[in-house]
Amino acid sequence: MTAVFSDTGSLLVLTFMLLLALIAGHWIHALSYERRSANLPLATKDHSLGLRVAEKRAEVTALEEKRSKLDQEISDRDRLIAETASQKELLDRLRLEYDQLREAKEEIEKTRLEAAEMAAEYAKVSQALEAAREEMAAIERAKTAHELEKLDYQRRIEEYTDKLGELKDEGGQIEAGLVELRSERDWLLGLRNEVTALEAKKAILADELADLEKRLQALDEMQTQHAELTASIRMLSQQISEKEDDRQRLAARADAISTQVAEAERQLSRLADDKQRHDQLRQEVDRMEEELQKGLSHKSRLEAQIAVLEQEASKLTDSVGGTSSSAETSEEIARDLLVVPESLKTPPTTGMAYRTEDEALYNVASYLDKRGLKFSDRILRAFHTSLKINDHAQMTVLAGVSGTGKSQLPRRYAEAMGIHFLQIAVEPRWDSPQDLLGFYNYIEKKYRATDFARALVHMDPYNTSGLSDRAFEDQMLLILLDEMNLARVEYYFSEFLSRLEARPQIKEVGEALKRRDAQLPIDIRATNALKTTLSVFPGHNVLFAGTMNDDESTQSLSDKVLDRSNVMQFSAPVKFEQLKPQDRVDQADKALPFKQWRSWIKPSNSMGDSDRARTEHALQNLADIMKSCGRPFGFRLHEAVMAYVANYPRKNNLVEEISAAISDQIEFRILPKLRGVEVEPHDSDLRRLAELVRQDLGDQAFGDEIEATIDRGTNTGLFSWRGIQRL
Template identity: 40%
Template sequence: MITDNTLLVFIIVAVLGLIAIVQITLAIRQDKLVSAAGPIEELAVYEKRLEEKQRLMDDLEEELAKRREAMAVVADIGAEVDGLRRQKEELLSEWNTMADKREEVQSLRREIEDVVIERQSLEAEIVPLRAEYLAVKERLEKAEELVGRIDALTTEHGEISARVETMRNQLRQLEEAETRVTRLEEREKSLEAEAARLEGRLASQQDELAELSTRVAKEREDLAEAQSEHTRVEAQTAAEKVELRRQQGELASLGETRGTLEARLAYLQGEIAKSEGRSPEGEAAETDKLRELREKPPVIRAMAGWLPADRENETDALKRVERRLQAKGLKYPARTLHAFHTAMKVNETTQMAVLAGISGTGKSQLPRQYAAGMGIGFLQVPVQPRWDSPQDLMGFYNYIEGKFRPTDMARALWALDEINNDEAVQDRMMMILLDEMNLARVEYYFSDFLSRLESRPASNNVADANERKDAEIELEIPNMQQPPRIFPGYNLLFAGTMNEDESTQSLSDKVVDRANVLRFAAPKAISAARPEGKVPDIRALSRSRWQGWLCPVSRVEGEPRVRSGVETMVELMRDFKRPIGHRLGRAIMAYVANYPEAEGSRPIEDALADQVEMRLLPKLRGVDVELASSQFSSLRTFVEQELGDDKLASAIADSLQASEETGQFVWSGVTR
């Protein structure tokens, strides 16, 4: 017979087993719910209900723990069997109550099975979605591949567009070449007519020479017959001899002119032949064609013999130039010397310096002696009135001789081209002076060269062939696979002189915009030239030393006086209806940045005043003095009060007074 204690133990064990079963069931349910939580969001509700059941189980476990404590003292509560029986009844009642919970567990199990079935259904629905996803992914990869191909095609399209543009440019060049051939044919006809005229004139001069020879012979016979008139006849004969020499000189000049015209005619015929695909000179060795170009001119040979200059600073070099000028008996104000020196330093933003004025004011001597004092090579190029093309400056190809006939300037440029000439002179500077550059129309012979200078890349980019291609000069030599190209680098300084008389031409706006124009005013008194001291020896200035003296624009960009001065100059020129652009504004600031500091000078104010003199006033040529009287008054006030240059303000007033007769402003220059 089962005792009450055994029954109690059995009940407790049964309850514990039931609780364990409930826990396992709930754990299984929990695991299933967790595994189904990913794809099925609706299980969140079941999870909440499960949490409530879990709390209920926790309460049961707590109560069970209490009952376990009661079992520990079963031996002590034997007397309380009745109480235990009542507890048994309560437990039986509770067991009956647990039947409802068991039913609820079964219900939850059925719900979990439903959830599993629903999950399987969702997984079945996910399978086609996954397949669709893989298909979309594959299409996306193909789309990315197509995008790559589109990028490649876009790049290829850009290259083809560039080639089309190049071909269009070539077509345009061919059309221009056809037009040029037409002009050359017309020029050939005119030159043939000119040659015929010159031949007739030459024959006439020869007849005149023969006649003069006959007259001389007759005079000599008269001299032998009339000894009493010896003195008079001798003087007359001398006069005739002078005339004869003059005629002979003119005849020689005509002969040279004829030779030049014949060479020019040969060149034009060669150009025509080249355009027609013919080779007028035959097969000639390229080395023979360039032999004269490779010959170093005297200035280059002289530079090779100079000793290097001492390691001196910029101020000492300027003092050496001053000593040379004094030893030569030349007197220039320090302000003029500093202005010319600065104009040479800014050749990256301003391509040249022009010295203008009447003849005999020392325009040519200043650059010559400056170059010698600095240790810079000097080449003077006398401009001829007949110059009308860049070939007059660089030379031409002689089709008769099959050789390129370079000028001294072309040979000097080639000798100093460190980029294209492996045998170039290294680390040297040279100045080229176009003497009386306005005897011919500057835009005819120098405009193309000036554009090349302006197209030069920055000094730190000259090694890039693509950057410097627009600045290089390609010599026109036919039937050469690679005609030589000359790069006029920053080791070259360019200056020019221009006289102002009835035989000269005015400078074009293009030259004025790209040059610092120093105008030498007529002297107020003639001073005697007295050489003082010994002429210093010439010592070669290295290009690296020269580069070390150059300063970037950034040096003065943040200076308030500079910015204020430049802005005032811009406003003044706008009021004059002669506006200036960014390029000229930057050039003015570059001039200020490179102005040398000397004792007693005011670098910023003096430099700005120089730029008013050299860049603004030449652009005001032809402005109506009466209509622009208020603008000229503002300009004088700016120069006199803000820049403190009384001499320049006075010179502006003198030029205004001198311009009253014509009513149009003409800048006459300032005497320092």
């Protein structure tokens, strides 16, 4: 017994030693592997890293090729824009040249009048010059007479002087005759007085002669001026002749431009006639298609009636034979869809409300005020425009704290507009499209339709299900998903959004093949043997809105929903005002026609060049900022913003209203995508956004609120937009 225990102990000791040896060997092997790994070259150690780098480089190359293609497409678009701008510039240049020609013609007429005035002045100067010449001739004649008289006086003085000399010579000889000498002396004294008088007269004549010389000099100066004036008149006559030649050339050019304008007007008239003929043909085609659709609808109803009669006959046969049917027919199951929901009974369908867009918005504002609801004109126009562009943005989401009127605005808007309104309360358990459209209950053997599905069937303008009488095809319906983010929107509404986005454009929606991808299937299968699926088309006459509360019980929206939505953030009120509603407020008693609604919608290319350039410039800056923040956007958002700006109601066609529309889109489309962005690494980019809003768009309050949101984000670390109170 002792030997057995001894052998057993030896065996245990041997086993323990073997385990220690194995552990030591494993440890030594691990150390040697690490030593060998450390001694391996870097290329061998980083082999997997090299493979990953190669994969990333391949991805970068693919992205570069994609970017090159996008750059080429952008270049082609810019070239087309440049060609359009050059054609418009040529037209503006021709118009400017025509205006310049008209101004030149007016200048020529003015020059003619000035030339006539100068000719009259020239005649007056010529008369004055002729009078001056006659006066100068008279002066010359007077001067000649005075010179002759002066010569006669000098001759007489010389004679008298000679005679005086003779008398002096004879004085010595006639000493004896004193009486005669005295008388001679008296005569000589008288002669001397006469000579003195002549000298005085000579001085007077000299003064007159100096005065005449001055007048002659003045006449010479006048003659020089006359010569200069004559040269100026000749120069003006030459200029008038040149102007007349220019006028003739400009007149010829104006005639040529008038001919071109007339030809353009004729071409425009021909195009208008062609468009009118095209519209007439289109109306005829639409009428024929409408008649065809009515015929098909009538055929479908007849086929449904035949099927019902056949089923009733089959039931009667079974009852006579002692058998019974355990499953309802598809027509009986779908009968629940034919029930007209209460939402389509208000407003009454009798009569149509045709009016302008401005009148409709005024009626809505007045209706809200009478109801005691305070919404700014900016919010009302933003909500209205968001619904108008449902081709580009399929949802209008009203977010914010509870109790700010998010549900009231869509309801009262629809009541004032004459639009049918259906409110659907979203439940947290919703997880599939069947929660909206209904489903077949296999236990009850019945299809449970929802008001949502019934409304879509009756609003379908093309009777895709074959169950509708198309009584509501030219009316409007606004569907509100109340508290839509209580459940994940992607679960129950994501497929629906994709179908809405797949709808063809309004000019192509009449083709059944193009509507196929947008049709929603409604499952009404009754048994395994009878498998029937109906489809309904959500037309452009159905608008979608949703409300969501910002609290811990709600889900956030995904990028897919944000890209297809305008998110209007309702902030908490700054101050509380007590508004008293009126005792009785009548809502619209006529339905708004869908055709009238479509007449308010404008294509994106309807914007003017300056408005388009302003919007494109803002979008380019936004694209740079969003790319730097790691939240880039694509063509879908770009086209949606362009459509919003083009359709924004403008009271006086002011530039400020275009800026307001762009500011709205930054708030509704850009800021929701920035939610959750880290503030510290993107602080400069976010402040660039605030500066863009303030400087380029002139929205000081909005820019300040973005700045305040950035400052608050420095505490939490994340950017979280909570809206702005528009007063």
